[in-house]
Amino acid sequence: MTRCVIVTGAESGIGAACAEAFGRCGDKVAVCYFDNTTEAATTVTAVEKAGGTALAVQCDVGDETSVARAFDTIEKAWGAASVLVNSAGLNMSGVTVRDMTLQQWRRLLDTDLTGAFLTSRRFLTARDATVPASIVHISSIHAYAVRAGGADYCAAKGGLSNLVETMAIEEAAHGVRVNAVEPGMILTPMNARAETDTAYRKTLTDNIPMGRAGQPEEVATLVRWLSSEEASYITGARIAIDGGLSLMQALGA
Numbered sequence: 001m002t003r004c005v006i007v008t009g010a011e012s013g014i015g016a017a018c019a020e021a022f023g024r025c026g027d028k029v030a031v032c033y034f035d036n037t038t039e040a041a042t043t044v045t046a047v048e049k050a051g052g053t054a055l056a057v058q059c060d061v062g063d064e065t066s067v068a069r070a071f072d073t074i075e076k077a078w079g080a081a082s083v084l085v086n087s088a089g090l091n092m093s094g095v096t097v098r099d100m101t102l103q104q105w106r107r108l109l110d111t112d113l114t115g116a117f118l119t120s121r122r123f124l125t126a127r128d129a130t131v132p133a134s135i136v137h138i139s140s141i142h143a144y145a146v147r148a149g150g151a152d153y154c155a156a157k158g159g160l161s162n163l164v165e166t167m168a169i170e171e172a173a174h175g176v177r178v179n180a181v182e183p184g185m186i187l188t189p190m191n192a193r194a195e196t197d198t199a200y201r202k203t204l205t206d207n208i209p210m211g212r213a214g215q216p217e218e219v220a221t222l223v224r225w226l227s228s229e230e231a232s233y234i235t236g237a238r239i240a241i242d243g244g245l246s247l248m249q250a251l252g253a
């Protein structure tokens with residue numbers, strides 16, 4: 001059956017790879033983008049080339065009105081969605097708490113945590129209750145492995161873990177599975193320097209047991225599977241996809 005899939009942050013990185021992966025399943029994919037219409041158009045083309053149908057929709061996930069407008073547009077075109085992939089996110093500021101402005105803190109939390117709440121809530125209230133549904137949030141190993149300079153990001157992703165688990169038990173009886181994937185180091189624009197600077201990349205990948213960064217397509221494969229009926233008994237899970245990086249916490253102990 002053709003599904004209607006909503007992917008936020010779909011104009012680049014992991015979101016774009018997820019959109020294309022759903023396209024390969026022949027799905028209808030709403031390519032939700034923040035502000036880059038050129039990148040959104042590239043994702044639309046990739047989804048269509050892969051065999052899916054695509055619709056580019058502007059959406060600021062941290063803005064309730066923008067989320068409502070985007071979902072209205074998608075529902076008008078295709079009806080209610082049965083899969084939501086929430087990939088929109090900002091990276092950590094690199095600023096320690098003592099120097100962090102409230103504006104920076106709010107900007108990150110609004111996008112990476114409140115955005116997940118707003119899109120999930122809108123998805124849940126609009127869905128067709130007779131169709132099994134799945135929500136996958138792109139979290140991070142930083143949900144539990146903290147890093148100096150990342151209080152904004154780590155707090156948002158840590159909060160996202162609890163949001164995922166709470167929604168999983170609330171929605172289990174209603175046919176909605178809610179899960180998170182937790183990437184380690186993935187080569188996307190969020191890691192722009194590591195994409196181009198191989199010496200810098202090596203300083204990071206030396207800490208990864210598999211000795212390399214991941215590709216967005218590897219995350220997309222997991223997301224597509226987790227959203228499918230093949231994963232029908234999985235809910236409230238948080239699955240690391242990190243080449244073993246999160247197992248290295250005892251390094252130096």
Ligand SMILES: NC(=O)c1ccc[n+]([C@@H]2O[C@H](COP(=O)([O-])OP(=O)(O)OC[C@H]3O[C@@H](n4cnc5c(N)ncnc54)[C@H](O)[C@@H]3O)[C@@H](O)[C@H]2O)c1
Nearest residue numbers: 009012013014034060061088089140183185186188189190
């Ligand atoms: N790349 C990694 O190493 C890595 C590791 C762990 C987790 N993640 C998570 O993966 C997700 C995707 O990141 P990515 O690596 O593909 O980076 P990316 O920068 O390519 O993608 C993030 C996307 O989110 C969009 N976005 C930013 N603010 C938004 C807003 N307010 N509303 C809607 N969209 C907004 C951006 O435009 C961008 O397209 C993020 O949630 C990120 O935290 C990435």
